[in-house]
Amino acid sequence: MPDTTQFGIASAVLIGLGIYGLIVSPQPLRKLLALNVIGTGAFLLFGIVARRGAAAGFGADPVPQALVITGIVVAFAATALAAALLLRLARVAGTTALDREAGAEGSSGGADETGIR
Amino acid sequence: MNTLVTLASAGAIAAGLVFFVAGSAGLLRFPDTLTRLHALTKADNVGLGLIVLGLLPQVDGVLTGLKLIAIWALVLFGSAAVSQLIARASYRDRERR
Amino acid sequence: MNPAAFDLGIALLVVAIAAFVIFTRDAYAAVVAFVAYGLLVSLRWVMLHAVDVAMTEAAIGSGLTGVLLLGTAARLRDECADGPPARTGTGLRVVAGIVALTVTGLLVAAVVGFGETAPTLAPQAAAALPATGLGNPVTAVLIAYRATDTLLEKVVLVLALLGIWSLAADGAWGGRPGRKQRADPDGGLAYFARRLVPVGVLVGLYVFWVGANHPGGAFQGATILAAMWLLAMMAGLADVPSIREVRVRAVLVAGAAVFLAVGLALLGFGDGFLAYPPAFAKALIVGIEVAMTATVAVTLVLLIAGTPERKA
Numbered sequence: 140m141p142d143t144t145q146f147g148i149a150s151a152v153l154i155g156l157g158i159y160g161l162i163v164s165p166q167p168l169r170k171l172l173a174l175n176v177i178g179t180g181a182f183l184l185f186g187i188v189a190r191r192g193a194a195a196g197f198g199a200d201p202v203p204q205a206l207v208i209t210g211i212v213v214a215f216a217a218t219a220l221a222a223a224l225l226l227r228l229a230r231v232a233g234t235t236a237l238d239r240e241a242g243a244e245g246s247s248g249g250a251d252e253t254g255i256r
Numbered sequence: 257m258n259t260l261v262t263l264a265s266a267g268a269i270a271a272g273l274v275f276f277v278a279g280s281a282g283l284l285r286f287p288d289t290l291t292r293l294h295a296l297t298k299a300d301n302v303g304l305g306l307i308v309l310g311l312l313p314q315v316d317g318v319l320t321g322l323k324l325i326a327i328w329a330l331v332l333f334g335s336a337a338v339s340q341l342i343a344r345a346s347y348r349d350r351e352r353r
Numbered sequence: 354m355n356p357a358a359f360d361l362g363i364a365l366l367v368v369a370i371a372a373f374v375i376f377t378r379d380a381y382a383a384v385v386a387f388v389a390y391g392l393l394v395s396l397r398w399v400m401l402h403a404v405d406v407a408m409t410e411a412a413i414g415s416g417l418t419g420v421l422l423l424g425t426a427a428r429l430r431d432e433c434a435d436g437p438p439a440r441t442g443t444g445l446r447v448v449a450g451i452v453a454l455t456v457t458g459l460l461v462a463a464v465v466g467f468g469e470t471a472p473t474l475a476p477q478a479a480a481a482l483p484a485t486g487l488g489n490p491v492t493a494v495l496i497a498y499r500a501t502d503t504l505l506e507k508v509v510l511v512l513a514l515l516g517i518w519s520l521a522a523d524g525a526w527g528g529r530p531g532r533k534q535r536a537d538p539d540g541g542l543a544y545f546a547r548r549l550v551p552v553g554v555l556v557g558l559y560v561f562w563v564g565a566n567h568p569g570g571a572f573q574g575a576t577i578l579a580a581m582w583l584l585a586m587m588a589g590l591a592d593v594p595s596i597r598e599v600r601v602r603a604v605l606v607a608g609a610a611v612f613l614a615v616g617l618a619l620l621g622f623g624d625g626f627l628a629y630p631p632a633f634a635k636a637l638i639v640g641i642e643v644a645m646t647a648t649v650a651v652t653l654v655l656l657i658a659g660t661p662e663r664k665a
Contacts, residue, residue, distance in 0.1 A: 145357075146401070147464030149364040153371050155457030160375035162449035163441050168380055168426060172387055176371050179394050179414060186401040187464070192473030195480075198402025201490035202474045205499055208409045208491070208572055209506050212649075215413050215421075216513035219656035222425040223517040227660060229432045230522075330552070337545035344541075 143187045150187065153180030167228075171221050178214045182207045261313045268310030275303030289346040293339050300335040304328055360400070367393045380430075384422045391415020404568035405491040408560070412576035413653075420583065421657050486635030488566030495570065496638050500627045504616070507609035507645070510652045514605065518596055521661040529595045530658035536589035546588035553581035561646050565635075571642045575649035582654050593658045601651065608648030612641055 157180060160173030185207045192200030275298055282295020308328045315321045370390040374383050391414050398407035478490045478498065485497045495503050521528065536542050561574025585591040594601045615637055616627040623630055629637050 143401075144465055144467075145360060145364060146397070147467075148461050149368055151457045151460035151464060152368050154460060155453040156368070156371050156375050158456055159449045159453040162452065163446055164375075165439055165441055166380065168422070168429060169375075169383060172374055172383055172422065175387065175414075175418060176374060176390070179391070179410070180371075182406075182410075183394065183397060183401075184460070184464075186398060186403055186406065188471070189403060190401045191467065191471035192475055193402065194473050194475040195478070197475050197479065197490060200473045200475045201478050201494045202499070204403045204406050204491045205494035206502075207403075207406050208495065208570075209502060211406075211409050211414050212572060213506060213509055215418055215653075216510050216656060218418055219421055219659075220513050220516050222421055223520055223660050225425060226428055226432075227520045229429050234433050330549075333545070333549065337541055337549075340541045 143190050146190075147184065147187050150180045150183040153177075153183070156180075167221075167225055171218060171225070174221075175214070175218060178210075182210055185210075265310040265313050268306050272303045272306030272310065275299055275306065279303060290343055293343055297335060297339055301332055304331055363393065363396060363400070367397060380426050381423075384419065384426050387422065388415050388419035391419065403491075405489070405564075405570060405573070408568060408573045409576075412573055412580075416580065417576060417653060417657065424657070484631045484634060485629065485638065486631070487638065489564055489568065489570070491568075492564050492570050492638075492642075496641060497627075497629060497634070500612070500616070503645075504609060504612045504627075507612065507648060510649070510656075511605055511609070514652060514655055517656065517660055525661045525663060527595075527597045528661040529663040530593050530655065530661050532662060533592070534587055534589050536587065538589065542588045543590060546584050546590050550581045550585050550590075553577060553584070557581065557650075561642070564642075565639065571646045572649060575646045576653060578646070578650040579653035579657075582650070583657060586654075586658075593654075596655070596661055601655075604647055604651045605655075606648070608645040611644035615641055 154177050157173045157175075157177030160176065161170050164170050164173060185203045186199070189199040189201075189203035189207075192203070194200070279295050279297075279299025282298070283292050286292045286295055305328055308324050311324060312321050315324065367390065370386055370393060374386045374390055377383050377386065392411060395407045395411035395415060398404075398410055475490075478494060481498070482488070482490060482493055485493045487493045487497070518527075557574045557577030557580075559574075560569045560577060561571055562569075564570030564574065582591065586593055596602075612627075619628055619630075620626045
């Protein structure tokens with residue numbers, strides 16, 4: 140049985156770092172990055188399950204690997220949608236700050252007045 | 257014969273590592289973008305080339321060896337183009353200031 | 354087996370770069386560090402003996418996500434005149450730290466508590482492999498054993514694209530995504546694109562084709578093809594297609610459509626939905642993969658191109 144405990148601990152730390160970044164980061168783009176860090180950490184945990192299932196001449200169980208490939212593609216699609224939403228918010232509101240007071244202090248750019256209709 | 261080949265491989269890879277360390281040191285210590293690019297190209301071109309050279313005797317087939325050389329050629333090409341673009345952008349930035 | 358010191362070293366490096374991504378002040382630096390992080394994670398995948406996943410992570414997880422986020426960071430810097438962001442309060446930091454530590458602790462406990470024997474589907478996958486005519490078990494899982502998952506994933510990709518397109522302002526509804534790229538046609542970038550794109554297309558097609566028997570496959574090949582189209586667009590050699598174009602829309606649904614058509618045909622004339630008969634399995638699988646590669650490539654390009662901003 141390949142020893143994957145160290146891998147698992149590293150992946151758990153990655154997920155923890157991502158969660159901290161998701162909650163604490165003031166800018167939505169940084170939150171998006173933190174979300175991606177959580178994603179890659181979670182996929183690595185899948186990979187550990189796959190590695191532990193090494194049998195029948197394969198280095199790793201192929202089923203979790205396929206699930207992770209699907210997951211990576213879908214995570215990218217979700218990130219793309221989030222980035223598009225961010226850009227639209229910047230266009231409309233001139234700022235991406237989620238906290239209204241912090242945004243109002245420094246913003247003056249982006250004047251697309253049509254709004255989201 | 258085999259030991260000699262393995263020694264040669266190890267030597268080439270070690271030499272490549274030296275260039276990578278030098279490139280990273282340059283990236284961290286040089287004062288501005290253009291000099292840092294200069295340091296990075298040494299790591300990319302010579303360092304990677306030496307590592308590929310060291311790995312070539314270890315592969316199990318001509319096709320894999322050709323793929324390694326193709327990787328090196330693509331990295332060379334890519335890093336050359338990107339270095340030129342970054343340098344031009346940095347130069348224009350400096351001109352503006 | 355990898356020596357333990359190498360394992361530990363790479364693990365520490367990955368955690369260090371992730372910490373840099375989370376804690377650094379500059380958004381650009383964080384995105385660039387994320388690309389490096391993605392490449393190291395790809396290395397971790399190779400160390401886990403999952404080479405197909407390593408290729409997908411390097412291509413999509415690190416490369417395309419990096420392109421997307423770097424472009425977004427640049428546009429946000431142009432369009433927002435935000436001052437430095439408000440500092441998060443200490444209270445929130447403490448709470449976040451506690452939540453993060455709790456989750457990490459639970460996961461570590463789960464990992465350490467893994468038993469000696471692990472459940473695995475590898476023997477069943479290996480046993481059914483000859484019936485599909487493929488040599489790469491991961492491709493077999495994607496297209497044959499868990500084919501419905503992949504079919505639905507295509508639909509999810511199109512839905513994400515529809516979500517992005519629906520954000521267009523009224524004037525640009527149904528138009529072209531992104532701004533017109535103006536690159537010097539005699540410059541370095543155009544030269545680079547002209548030389549690299551043919552080579553890249555060849556590599557992409559090779560990676561897709563070889564995925565039947567060796568690590569590779571439709572997603573990895575499609576990502577390389579998408580990257581080449583993006584490079585051509587950035588160099589000004591090609592423009593983003595207008596989303597009204599019938600050809601674009603046809604290719605976008607081709608993947609799911611071909612998959613569904615084959616499945617329904619097999620339901621009607623064969624053993625069941627997507628139950629490939631062993632005689633034609635390889636041919637059907639390759640046909641589905643060709644449609645899938647084209648669809649995924651165009652979808653990835655349009656996902657990065659973003660919301661329509663110009664009239665068609």
